[in-house]
Amino acid sequence: MPITEVVSNAEALTLSIVADYPVPLARLWDAYADPRKLERFWGPREWPATFTRHDMAVGGYSHYHMTGPDGTISRGWFRFLTITPHQLIEVEDGFADEHGQPNTDLPGMRMTFMFEATETGSRFRSVTYFNSVEEMEKLVEMGMMEGMRSAMSQIDDVLTDLATFAATLATHAQLLNDTQVRVSRVVRGTPAQLWRAHHEPALMQRWLTGPDGWTMPVCQVAKSVGERYRYEWASNDGAQRFGFEGELLESMAPHRAVTSEQMIGTDGPATRNEMTLTPVEGGTLLSILITYPSKELRDMILGTGMTTGMEASYARLEQELLAA
Incomplete structure (x- = not known):
């Protein structure tokens, strides 16, 4: 003891x-x-x-x-x-x-x-x-x-x-209760670098593309509380396209940002995404607490392979930061 x-x-x-x-x-x-x-x-x-x-x-x-x-x-x-x-x-x-x-x-x-x-x-x-x-x-x-x-x-x-x-662990989703999930990963970089990477459109379009074979043609960032954002992704062959939009609800640079999120073209309730950036040994702990309107929607979104796409993006982000 x-x-x-x-x-x-x-x-x-x-x-x-x-x-x-x-x-x-x-x-x-x-x-x-x-x-x-x-x-x-x-x-x-x-x-x-x-x-x-x-x-x-x-x-x-x-x-x-x-x-x-x-x-x-x-x-x-x-x-x-x-x-x-x-x-x-x-x-x-x-x-x-x-x-x-x-x-x-x-x-x-x-x-x-x-x-x-x-x-x-x-x-x-x-x-x-x-x-x-x-x-x-x-x-x-x-x-x-x-x-x-x-x-x-x-x-x-x-x-x-x-x-x-270990700073090399992949993106992990932890179920906290019926409607909340915490997605976490240590990214090799400082909180200031990761904050910039989430707020500069040209930089975001280089790393926030998920699995190979996708691009991010639309990246409208909300920088002040109350502003709205819009992100869209498209497959390289042009066959698929989707996106999300929402509002910046809270911002405390370079540690915390809270947004609402809704898939473009849907009428369902939005999720609440709380991102925190915390310096730890080996880099910055990037943590996103996602609150879903229901357990059913939570399970459906997680079942799409969300964390796999996020891991691909974060790995690409690390390469961007290490090359800078």
Whole structure:
């Protein structure tokens, strides 16, 4: 078990934890930066976590829920206040209601996560700051101490699973629930480079073409919130053509962009696509959380080989970035 120290200070209203790991500092940091890894240890063993948002940038948010043995759902959120790469993460943390909004009936807190290299690997220090003795006691009564110990006892398996840290892994789609899918891939490049690659039409038309045999003749980019975009693809033989259009709903360069998306020529409801770009070892974690209007549409789209086409495009994007 990696925890080497737990100190509760009622006068200072703090709870401090120290844990040591025999792995490089960058790998420990990436475990907190990558939601695919974080959700494997953020919740206690009996209450595994699922992250439906994780914008690890100052001002960004994370939304998650933990599912108990009987199916009970407990929701939470945190907002990033400070980030110093490979050194410090500071967040405001709280509970959420069934709509994902902050639940002010339950206590909130501030947490700092500190990272440092050691002779044997890396060290993690966390300090939780409570607002009052009463709130501190309430959270302890709710099982916070036991939950944190159980959660952190799982991180060893995550850190030693070298395959999940490989920057060469192909595009992967993870089903989060009946209507949401998270598509992820580490792309060798910086967040700024990937942001540019998603906002410059001439560059997009070189890489965002899916499998061989297709081109992107129409690439109208939305650069400001409220603007609409339109993308169209055509097969080289001219026999097939399709496209998508939608609206830019949120934008926080170079970390997060949210769009609606609908196939051109259809009347069905749109999907919501949330793209986040997070620096990790080996490049940038490109993650797209797609919310579909129904499970049936989700399964139909995934059944078209969507991730195969996305992987072809991202591989082409890497070649563009490496050649630049």
